[in-house]
Amino acid sequence: MLNGRLYRAAFLPFLFALAIAAFSLGTRPGALSSSLAPDAFEGAPAFAELKSIAARFPHRTPGSRGDQQLAQHVASTLKGLGGSRGGGFSVHTYRFEAQTIDGERSLTNVVAQRAGSTSEAPILILAHRDAAGRGARAELSGTAALLELARVFATRETKRTIVIASTSGGSGGNAGAQQLSAELHEPFDAAIAIGDVAGTRMRRPFVVPFSDGLGSAPLQLQRTVDEAIGQEAGVSAGAPSIGAQLSHLVFPMALGEQGVLNAAGVPAVLVQVSGERGPAAGEGVSMERLEGFGRALLSAVDALDSSPSVSPSMQTGLVLSHKTLPMWVLRLLVITFLLPPLVAGVDGLARARRRRLPVGRWVLWTLSCALPFFSCALLAWVLGALGVLGEAPSGPVPPAALTLDGTAITALVAVALTFALAWLLWGALVRRLRWGGPPAPEVAGLSLVLVAIPLALIAWLGDPLTALLAIPALHLWLLIASPETIALGERTRRLALLGLVAIGVLPLALLILSYASQLGLGGGEVAWTGLLLLAGGYVGFWAGLLWSVAFGCIAAATILAVRAAPDVPVAQSGTPIEVTIRGPMSYAGPGSLGGTESALRL
Numbered sequence: 001m002l003n004g005r006l007y008r009a010a011f012l013p014f015l016f017a018l019a020i021a022a023f024s025l026g027t028r029p030g031a032l033s034s035s036l037a038p039d040a041f042e043g044a045p046a047f048a049e050l051k052s053i054a055a056r057f058p059h060r061t062p063g064s065r066g067d068q069q070l071a072q073h074v075a076s077t078l079k080g081l082g083g084s085r086g087g088g089f090s091v092h093t094y095r096f097e098a099q100t101i102d103g104e105r106s107l108t109n110v111v112a113q114r115a116g117s118t119s120e121a122p123i124l125i126l127a128h129r130d131a132a133g134r135g136a137r138a139e140l141s142g143t144a145a146l147l148e149l150a151r152v153f154a155t156r157e158t159k160r161t162i163v164i165a166s167t168s169g170g171s172g173g174n175a176g177a178q179q180l181s182a183e184l185h186e187p188f189d190a191a192i193a194i195g196d197v198a199g200t201r202m203r204r205p206f207v208v209p210f211s212d213g214l215g216s217a218p219l220q221l222q223r224t225v226d227e228a229i230g231q232e233a234g235v236s237a238g239a240p241s242i243g244a245q246l247s248h249l250v251f252p253m254a255l256g257e258q259g260v261l262n263a264a265g266v267p268a269v270l271v272q273v274s275g276e277r278g279p280a281a282g283e284g285v286s287m288e289r290l291e292g293f294g295r296a297l298l299s300a301v302d303a304l305d306s307s308p309s310v311s312p313s314m315q316t317g318l319v320l321s322h323k324t325l326p327m328w329v330l331r332l333l334v335i336t337f338l339l340p341p342l343v344a345g346v347d348g349l350a351r352a353r354r355r356r357l358p359v360g361r362w363v364l365w366t367l368s369c370a371l372p373f374f375s376c377a378l379l380a381w382v383l384g385a386l387g388v389l390g391e392a393p394s395g396p397v398p399p400a401a402l403t404l405d406g407t408a409i410t411a412l413v414a415v416a417l418t419f420a421l422a423w424l425l426w427g428a429l430v431r432r433l434r435w436g437g438p439p440a441p442e443v444a445g446l447s448l449v450l451v452a453i454p455l456a457l458i459a460w461l462g463d464p465l466t467a468l469l470a471i472p473a474l475h476l477w478l479l480i481a482s483p484e485t486i487a488l489g490e491r492t493r494r495l496a497l498l499g500l501v502a503i504g505v506l507p508l509a510l511l512i513l514s515y516a517s518q519l520g521l522g523g524g525e526v527a528w529t530g531l532l533l534l535a536g537g538y539v540g541f542w543a544g545l546l547w548s549v550a551f552g553c554i555a556a557a558t559i560l561a562v563r564a565a566p567d568v569p570v571a572q573s574g575t576p577i578e579v580t581i582r583g584p585m586s587y588a589g590p591g592s593l594g595g596t597e598s599a600l601r602l
Contacts, residue, residue: 002348002446002482010340017329017336025323031223032310034302038232040152041298043291050144050198050285054137062130062169063105070129070143071108074166077147078112081154088154089114089164094183098175099393099536101132101401107168109176109183114153114162116305121189122161123304124266125149125297126177126257128170132401133281138274139171139400141198141285145294152298158305160189170257172401173393173536177257181264188266190221190310192297193257195272196279198290203275204238206293210254210276211262212395214463215314216245217269219324221304222315225269228300233292245318247514249465253538255398255519267310271297277519278398331464338456338467341474345449348481352446362447368429369559370552372422377534377544379418383411384535392535399520408528415531444560445481449474452553455546469511470550473504473557480560497561505554 053073057066075091082088089112098107116122127142143166150164163184167176177193207225209217216222226237240248248254254262255278256270272278273289304310316327352359384392389411452474460467479500516526533539539547 002344002478003351004482006347007340007344007478010343013339014333014336017332021325021329021333024329025320025325028223028319028322028324029218029220029311031227032220032303032307034228034299034306036299036302036306038295038298038302040156041148041291041294043287043294045151046144046148046294047198047285047287047290049147050137050141050290053143054135054140058134060129060131060136060140061102062100062171062175063102063107064130067130067168068108071110071166071168074129074143074147075110078110078150078164081150089150094179096175096179098169098179099173100130100169100175101172101393101397103387107176107179109168109180110166111180111183112150112164114158114164116158116161118159120160121187121309122163123301124163124165124184124188124191124261124268125194125301126165126167126180126191127194128167128174128176128257130168130171131281132171132398136279136281136283136400137285138196138199138279138283139281141196141290142194145194145197145290145297148294149298149301153301160305162301162305163188167257169393172397173395174257174260175393175395178260178264178394181261181266187312190304191258191261191266191268192225192300193261193268193270194297195256195270196274196283197271197293197297198285198287199274199279200284200286200289201279202235202273203277204236205240205275206235206237206271206273208254208256208258208270208272208276209240209262209315210248210256210259211252211314212254212259213252213263213314214249215252215262215316215327216240216248217258217262217315218267218311218313219315219319221267221269221310224303224310225271225296225300228303229271229293229296232296232299233289235292239319242318242320243510243514244518246465246468247511247518249316249318249463250468250511251466251515252463253396253515253533255396260395262314265312267312267314275518278400281400327464331460334460334464334467334471337471338453338460338474341449341478342453342457344478345446345453348446349450352443357443359443359447359450362444363450365430365444366448366451366553366556367549368426368552369556370548371426371429372419372555373551374545374548375422376415376419377539377548379415380531380534381537381541381544383414384537389532389535392532394536395538397529397532399525402521402525402528404524404528408524411531412524412527442481444556445477445479448553448556448560449478449481451549451556452477455549455553458546469507472507473553476500476504477557480557494561498558501554501557501561504557 057070059066060070075093078089078091091112094109096107097104127146129143131139153162165180167180169175206229207222209222229237255276258268258270261268318325383389456467456470456474512526
């Protein structure tokens with residue numbers, strides 16, 4: 001059915017794009033440096049403050065009494081550093097309603113501002129107060145470091161305005177940071193979110209740049225904070241691996257408060273010694289680590305304050321060792337890799353129409369395979385809208401707040417039963433529409449490709465690297481539409497096709513495994529996280545519909561592989577029988593056997 005020569009010829013643009021990519025590698029921007037000694041940050045007072053507020057406010061779930069009382073303590077401490085007329089901070093408190101890990105709650109943001117000597121864009125420093133577990137001293141160390149930094153800046157003249165913010169909702173969903181980006185309308189030069197900076201367990205990278213949208217924090221901001229940590233804390237901050245970068249580019253999702261700020265256009269990084277996943281509730285704390293990372297934060301802010309503005313453009317490319325590959329090159333490479341299956345699919349459609357094959361019917365059959373998956377998505381949205389899942393905020397939930405309790409298990413079982421019932425109803429629908437007969441591999445496989453190709457192109461328009469997930473499937477599943485290329489016995493051929501389906505799904509499996517490894521999630525927690533992303537609205541309606549169609553294509557490919565029938569005569573031994581007798585279907589016209597006068601004429 002498909003033209004192999006045309007498919008191979010369509011790879012030519014990819015070779016040109018690969019040559020362009022080789023000449024498009026750029027160098028990383030240098031880090032900004034500070035000439036001021038950061039020893040004004042004192043570890044002993046900050047550590048004493050950490051122990052004091054941890055003892056006074058052990059329960060700090062978002063919007064709880066402990067969270068609100070700690071907000072009052074932070075506000076009074078910042079006001080005690082002096083008002084704006086005396087060189088101190090002007091302090092404001094904001095109340096708002098938001099969805100958290102405990103459902104909808106009334107939260108408080110405390111924002112303090114100290115004017116700089118110039119009109120340059122200000123610098124934002126923030127940390128969240130709340131925590132899912134009791135105590136959570138390591139998570140609270142960000143607030144202790146924030147208060148010590150405020151004490152330093154209250155007596156130090158800066159060129160840029162310094163904005164200090166204590167937020168709530170950071171234990172899941174980052175509602176406080178999201179509200180903060182809406183409250184503060186002025187553009188920021190950079191933002192640093194402070195997480196766990198005193199924990200005893202370290203996981204690199206310590207500087208997390210990822211965004212809830214496409215891209216991450218500017219590379220110059222990342223390198224500035226990286227270098228400050230290396231100089232003041234005496235440890236290498238590390239860097240996100242290529243796998244982690246690809247995961248966040250393919251499916252943008254960030255746990256820290258920097259995620260919503262980057263998505264809102266504010267260049268931001270999260271500084272956290274426990275990496276992206278964050279600390280456990282019972283994590284120990286170290287004064288030496290708090291002092292080292294506190295001084296690194298002070299050094300980084302000094303470097304940002306005394307240097308030209310950081311580029312406001314997000315880092316959307318890929319960092320390869322000491323080089324960067326820009327996003328436009330990645331977009332070009334992906335679209336040229338999509339070109340061969342696109343050309344082959346269009347040519348196959350033209351051939352099928354000339355032969356009057358029922359392509360449209362099998363396209364509808366492929367799309368119908370998405371119905372069971374979309375039913376599960378609808379159930380998740382309904383559960384979130386009704387408030388049945390109390391911990392379904394509008395953003396990802398860190399592992400420390402992700403508990404597989406009775407509610408979680410019940411919800412997952414309900415989704416599984418919904419999928420099973422929807423699949424049974426799908427079978428009844430197929431039989432009612434008389435789609436239940438054995439599918440012809442060439443027409444059903446072509447229809448599968450014709451559904452998957454537009455899906456990949458839509459993904460490419462929104463996020464070009466999301467289309468990477470479909471590339472192996474689009475190329476390998478062409479063989480399902482060309483069964484004559486696999487001249488094997490029925491059982492062997494079926495196993496080969498199932499292997500092709502599995503390889504096509506491999507990028508999606510690697511994406512899930514990458515996030516599970518980065519965040520320390522088990523199998524049940526991965527499923528629960530996916531359900532919460534749907535229920536909280538992080539994955540919207542259209543995105544959920546596209547993912548359902550993608551999973552429907554996987555199901556359709558599996559069905560076609562299992563129900564595939566051999567297209568060549570096969571002996572009982574499994575060896576293809578050689579065709580020795582020519583009939584109407586194999587006759588190639590006059591002279592095909594070489595016995596006519598025209599065939600013998602030389």
